[in-house]
Amino acid sequence: MTPKTMNAIVKTHPGPGLALREVPVPTHSPNEVLIRIRAVGICGTDLHIEGWDAWAASRIKPPLVIGHEFVGEVVSVGQNAQHIRPGIRVSAEGHITCGHCPFCRTGQGHICQTVKIIGIDRDGCFADYMMMPADNLWPLPDAIPDHYAAVFDPLGNAMHTVMAAPPAGKSVLVMGAGAIGLFAIAIAKASGAALIIVLEPNEFRRNLAKQVGADLVLDPTQPRVEDLIRQQTLGLGPEIVFEMSGHPSGFRQAFRLLRNGGHICLLGIPPGEVPLRWADDVIFKGATIHGISGRRMYDTWYQCQTFLLHNRLTIDPLITHILPAAEFQRGFDLLKEGKAAKVVLRWGVE
Amino acid sequence: MTPKTMNAIVKTHPGPGLALREVPVPTHSPNEVLIRIRAVGICGTDLHIEGWDAWAASRIKPPLVIGHEFVGEVVSVGQNAQHIRPGIRVSAEGHITCGHCPFCRTGQGHICQTVKIIGIDRDGCFADYMMMPADNLWPLPDAIPDHYAAVFDPLGNAMHTVMAAPPAGKSVLVMGAGAIGLFAIAIAKASGAALIIVLEPNEFRRNLAKQVGADLVLDPTQPRVEDLIRQQTLGLGPEIVFEMSGHPSGFRQAFRLLRNGGHICLLGIPPGEVPLRWADDVIFKGATIHGISGRRMYDTWYQCQTFLLHNRLTIDPLITHILPAAEFQRGFDLLKEGKAAKVVLRWGVE
Amino acid sequence: MTPKTMNAIVKTHPGPGLALREVPVPTHSPNEVLIRIRAVGICGTDLHIEGWDAWAASRIKPPLVIGHEFVGEVVSVGQNAQHIRPGIRVSAEGHITCGHCPFCRTGQGHICQTVKIIGIDRDGCFADYMMMPADNLWPLPDAIPDHYAAVFDPLGNAMHTVMAAPPAGKSVLVMGAGAIGLFAIAIAKASGAALIIVLEPNEFRRNLAKQVGADLVLDPTQPRVEDLIRQQTLGLGPEIVFEMSGHPSGFRQAFRLLRNGGHICLLGIPPGEVPLRWADDVIFKGATIHGISGRRMYDTWYQCQTFLLHNRLTIDPLITHILPAAEFQRGFDLLKEGKAAKVVLRWGVE
C-alpha cells in the first residue's frame, strides 16, 4: 500500500543546497499515474539548481522536489489512465506539453511554448514517488536494466542531437564531453561516424570519450589544436559538429572549424550573447545550423530503446557511479569535481 | 569579325571611381568561349567596387573589367568547346569553380574553396566582349528576353535562398528589399507563400515589394513593428525568414521574431561580428539556419528559367531602369540614391 | 436542448441504397463531444457504400450512419473534454487513431494500424448530430465558410499528396480529375507548379480542371497523348505525377511518363494487383514513389487552413452543388453521372 509520506530531495528555499525531507506522497489527477521511483540520474541542470545560479534563481520556485531522469514502477492510475497497467516499469518524458498548440498538434511537442518540466516547474523524481501524465510514460522492456532506463532523458538529448545530422561515413567533431556529449560520441560511433574528434579540457572525461568510441581526443587548451583537426579532415574541417559545451569560445571555434556545406547541431547553452563571424563561418560556407532542444516525442525514445535493445551502444563506462539515494550529496560533489560522468541514484529498491 | 579592342568599364586603380576605357578584346583558351555582351545588370557588389570600400580594397586587383550579371552571344569557341554553337544567346554562372575538389565533385560547386568570380577575381562582363569557360554557359531559350536573361545571377541568389526553405502555405518574413530581396519576394509569392511580410526602410523599395507580392510591408524604424508581425502570425512569429539585408540589427531581429521550429535563410552579409542570444533565439526554438552563398549549379538556373518560361514570376517592376552602357554612371547613382532596384545596361546592341 | 432522436442517412442493411431515418441522438463518452452538423460533403467512398460494391460488402456492418466530411457546432462535451468550449464551429479528422502505437507516438497517426474511420467503422456525419473524440476536433476560424469547412477532409487528402512532392517550379502531371484530383490541381497551382498537365476522360471535370489552374488538360482516350505530354516537358516527361485515378492503365501510364529522378505520389486506389515494368519505369529512372493515405495529423489541416485563410486556393468552382440534406439522393446521382465534382449537403441549418 502506498504510504502517506515519502523521502524526497528538496530545494527547500531560495539559495544553495538541497535537503532530504519527508514530504506527502502526491495524489494523482484523472489523467495521471503514480510511480514508485527505482533509480534516478543526476543532470547538470540539477547542479545548477543545487548551486542556485542566476538561471535557477529566476526559474525555480521552492519548495520543489527536483530531478527529471528516472525509472520506476506504476503503482496506481487515474480514472482516465485505465489503459496503463499498474506494475509496469516505466521511464517518462519530463517535458509536459500543452497538447493543443500548433507545435504539439504537428509532432513538435519538444518546442511547445507552454511546456512544464518535472523537477523544474513542478515536483520531480528525486523522491520515493512521483506523479506523471499517462501520455508521457515510456513503458520499458525487461531487457533494459534500471541504470540504462534511468538515463533515457539525457541519452535522448544526445540522440536528438546526433539524429539531426546523421553521421554515417562522415567526420564528426564533438565539442565538450560532459555526460550528454559522451552519450553523443557513443551514438555517433554506433551510427557509423567515420572519424570522431573530441575537444574536452577535463582529462577524466577525455578518457571516457576514448572508451566510448572517439578516434582522437584533444585538450582545447593545448597549442595547434585547430591545425591538428584540419589535418585529420583533409584540410577541410569536420563535416558535422555536435556542440555540447555551451562554452562561448568553443562555440566560436566550432563554427570556424566546420567544413563548407557542413552541419552543426547546437545543444550546449551558451550564456548571454555570443558573437559570430557570420559571413565567413556560416554564409559563405553554406553551413546548416540546427538548434536542438529536448527530445523528439517519441521518435527519440524509440531510437534510444532500439539502439540499447540491440546492444549497439557503449554507454556502460559513462554511468560512472551508482549510489544509494541517501548519498546524493556525494554524487553532486563528484560531478562538480569533474570526477564523474553520469551518477545514478538507487531509490527505494533494497 | 571580332575587333582587336573594345570598350569596357574598368576599375583602373585602387580608389573610388570607374572609367570607360578601350582595352584589348580577350582571346580565349581551349576550354573557353568568347561572348559579345548584349546587356548587363549592376549589382550591389559593383557599387562596393566603384566606391572602393574595405572589402573591395582587400579583394580587387586593378586594372579590372568589372561586372558579373549579363546576357550575350557566343562569337567563337575554343578547341575543347566545339560542342558550343557560335551564335547562341547565353548567360553564365559567374563563379568559376575548380571542378576537382570534394565540393565540386558532389554537386556543391557553390561552396568550392578556390572559386574565381568574374568581375572580381578576373575580368568581368561590363565590356563589349568577355571570355567564359564553356562549362559555365547557360544557353537561353528565345522566350526569355534580354533584360530577364541579364539578371539570372541575382535572381538565382534569391531562388537559392527561397528554395532552401520552400514557403508553400507558410508565413514568410523578408528582411530587406534590395534587388535580391525583391526577387525573393516575387519567388516566394510564386511558390505559394501564404503570407509575405517585408521589413525595409526605403519607401521606393517598399512600394516595389507590394507590387511583386508582399502582403504587408513595414518600415523597421516605425514603432511596434515586432508586435504587428507577431499579430499577423498567430502570435508565434513567421515560419520562415529570408535575411537579405545583412544589417546587424535586422539580423538580430530576424532571429528574435522567428517562430519555434522555423527556418531562417541568410543571404545578406553582415559586417564583422554579430552577437546572438543563442539559447532563446536558436536552441530552445529548435530553429534551423541555412547559410546561402551563390547559386546551386545548375539546379538554381533551371528553376529560374522554368518559373520565367511559364510566366510564374512578377519581376518586371524590379528592372526599374534600362540604360545605354555609356550612361552607366547614372545607373550607379540611381542605385546609390535608393531610386532604383535593378538597373540593366544595354551593351553594343543598337 | 438536444433532442432524443434525429434524422440520419443510414445504410440500413447489406445491399445497395441509403435511407433517411429517424435514429437516436448519440450520447458521448467522457473523451468525446457531441456536434450538431451544419454541412457535409459526399465522398466517392460514400458512393461505394451506397452502391454496395465488394469493398463495401467486406467492410461495412449495417446499420450505419454514413459520411465523414463535415462542419458543425459543438453542443456538449464529455467530462474529459472540458477544454472544448460548446458553441465553437468545428470540422474533425475522421480517422480515429489508437494513440498508443509506434505510429501514433511519432506523429504518424495517418498510418496507425488500428484506425477507426467515421462513417465506415462507426457512425458518421450524415445526421443531425454526431459524436467525435475531442482530440480529433479542428476548430475553425470565422473566415472559413461552411462549404469550405465541410470539405477539409478531401482537401486534406489532396494537400497530403501534393506536399509529399512540393511542385514549386516543376512540371506536374495529375492523373484523374475527380474531386480530390481537382483539389490537388488547385493546390499545385497555388504552390508554384510551373506546368500542370491533367489526364481525365470526363469532359465536365476537364473543364473544372482548367478553371482551377491546369495548363493543359487532355482526354486520355485521344491519340498521341503521351507524345504531347513529353513534348510539353522537354522530351523528358513530368517531374512529378500525382496519381489520383486508381485506374490500372492510368497507373501504368503514370510510371511510364515520369521523368528520370521524378517523384510519383499515389493516392488513387487501384483494384487488385497492377503489374509494372520496374526496371525501366522505376529502378533505372531513379524514381521515388510515395504511398499517400489519409491526412497528416495535423500538419495537413494547418496547411489547408492557411492556404484558405490567405485566399491562395481556387476551390469555389469545385463545390459544384450545395443541396439540402433531404435531397441527398440527387447529390449521389449527380456524382454517379459525372455531372458534379464536390456536392455539399446543408444539414439542419434553416
Added chain:
Amino acid sequence: MTPKTMNAIVKTHPGPGLALREVPVPTHSPNEVLIRIRAVGICGTDLHIEGWDAWAASRIKPPLVIGHEFVGEVVSVGQNAQHIRPGIRVSAEGHITCGHCPFCRTGQGHICQTVKIIGIDRDGCFADYMMMPADNLWPLPDAIPDHYAAVFDPLGNAMHTVMAAPPAGKSVLVMGAGAIGLFAIAIAKASGAALIIVLEPNEFRRNLAKQVGADLVLDPTQPRVEDLIRQQTLGLGPEIVFEMSGHPSGFRQAFRLLRNGGHICLLGIPPGEVPLRWADDVIFKGATIHGISGRRMYDTWYQCQTFLLHNRLTIDPLITHILPAAEFQRGFDLLKEGKAAKVVLRWGVE
C-alpha cells in the same frame, strides 16, 4: 613504354563464351587517359554477357572487351587531361555521362539518359590497358589495397542503396545476398542498423551474410519465414527493405513485409513485369519506394572511400577469391556455381 598490343577478355561474337585475345592497345582522345589495369572484379553483369542471355543479346555489340570494375595506374594522359599525373593509382566511375543534360548539370549523372557504360557500350577493363575520360577517374589513397579498390563499383551500388534510406537505429531486411547484397549488409551494419535480417536461398552466401554483420539469416524456402520476420520486428515488419535480388516473388514479399511508413530501396532488376497489391502494400502503408541505379557521382565514391579508410567496413570475407587473370574462366564458374561472392582477377601485376 606502352606496347602496341595487349591481352584482353573479349566477347568475340554473338553467343555464349569469352576468349582471351591479343588486341591493340587503345589510344586516348584529348580528354582521356590510358590506364594499365592492376586488378578487376567480376560482376553479375559480366556473367550475363558471358552466358549471352536475352538482355546481353539485345545490348552488346561484339567484339567487345568486357569488364567495368577495376583498379589501375595512369600511364599517359590526353592533352586536355594534363591535370592528371601519370603514375597515380585510380579506379573510375564506369558510367560515362553526357555532361550536358539537365540530369548531368544538376548532380544526377547516374540517371543521364545517354550514359555509356564501359564493358557494355564500349571496351571495358578486362584487359592490360583501358581508356577512361579524365573526369571519371577516382584517384586512390595508398591505404586502400588493390582488391578493395577493384570493387568500388559494386560497393558503390550497395552504398547508393543503403544511403537512400539510412538505417541507423532501424530494423532492416535485405532481400538477396549476392555480392552487392552482401556489401549492403556490411554497410548497413557499419551505419548503425539495429537489426539486419537477410533472406537468401544459397547457404554459402547465407554464411557470408552472418560474417559481415547480419543478425538473422533465413532461407526463403523454409516455412514460416514471414512470421519469423514479423516476430523479430515488433509484429510490424522491417522499417527498411533493401531489395537486392530482383526475384519477382522476393520482390512481392518485400513489399508485403515492409512496415507502415517504411522505405524500400530497389536495386535488384526483376525481369519483365511484376504485379503488386498497391493498395495494401504501398498506399495504405504510406510506404516510400526508391529506385536505385548506379552510383551518385561522386558522393557515393567519397562515402565508400571514407568508410574503408577508417576501417568501418567488414568486406574482406566477401572477396572470396583473388585469381590471376588467366584463370578468369574459373572465376566465372565459381560465381555461376554459387561458390563465390566477389572474384577479383589480378592483372599484369607480377
